[in-house]
Each structure stands twice: as C-alpha cells, then as structure tokens.
Amino acid sequence: MAQALTQGIYSSSDLKVMREVYAKVISEPWFSPGSASRMGMARYLMRMYRRGLVFPDQLECLCRIAARKKFALHTGLEGYRFLLVEDDYFTARDADDRSLGAAVIQVPSLAEALDLAEHEADIDGALLDVNLAGETVYPVAAILKMRHIPFAFVTGYEDRVLPPSYRNARVFTKPTDWAVAARHVAGRSPLSLPHDR
8 A cells, every 4th residue: 555645644553554454455366467556446445444344354254245347357246147135135136146256136025035946947056145134044055055055144143053954054154255155155066167068
C-alpha cells in the first residue's frame, strides 16, 4: 500500500493487519493486476478498517467480496448454475449473478427451496443457509443428496451441529466469500468445467 495513504494515521499493528489482508486479496489469480485496481483495493480496505472492521478474517472476507465485484478478471464459475437458499436479503445480495459470474437462483424460503431442489433440472450445485426463518434446510439437502447435486452449508452459527448424515458436508461461516463457497461446490460437481462442456 502506498505510504502516502497510511502515513501517521494508523498504528504499526493496524498497518500489519491491513497489509496482510491486502496481500492475500491482490494475490488471488482472479484479481486484476492493474495499478488502479491495487490502489482502489487499498483505499477500500482502509475505509473498511476505519469504519471498525478490524478483525482480520472478517476484513479479508469483505474485501474479497468487494474485490470480486470491482476488480476481478473472471470468477472461474462462468457457465455454472447455483441454487442459493438464503433468507436474509442483504446476505443473498452479495451472491448475485454478477459477483459470482454464474447463474444464481435465489430463494428465501424452505418451501421454494424444496420445490426447486426437487424439480429444477439444471442445477450444478447449491449453497444452503442452515436456518431459514426458524426452519432447517436439511430436507433440501436430502433431496440434493439423492439427486447427486453437490452442496455446502452456510451459517451464521459457528458451532452449529449438523445431523450425522451431513457431517462430511462443507460448512462456510457468514460472512463468507460466496465465490469461494461456490467454487468448492463446483469442484465437487460431477460435471466438467463449463468451458469443456
């Protein structure tokens, strides 16, 4: 990060956190290598830190989401179609078609999710919020499992205990980088990569 942007404003421990997060995000293969992108990312990161987002993991997650929207070359998920079951509008908004680079079918309720999981033909994978307005998403996971559609759980509860039949399923904790979660699910898909289809 440019010295002029940080001179005299942050402590050395603040700078260390920001440099580490910055280095991780800009080293991603999808991050645009241009200097304008790097400078924009540095400014965004410092703005979020100044607003109180000082925990490294959360800061990194938010910066990855922003970087994908603003500075990504491509996501590697082009051609995939995901079911996103998430009842929080603002959380689901971060996983739209544009930010993932894939088609995303978003549903907020268990009833809609069950219908799509059972009847939708072209789903390559699913990201499932564990708790949907007090109901668990496990019936949707059961249908997806029977149909051999890969999925991962997304939850705001760190210590959420999954039923025994799902203990091998990947769990992402909110806030999460939706593209990382989607790439994990896509990597488990029996289908070839989209450009090979």
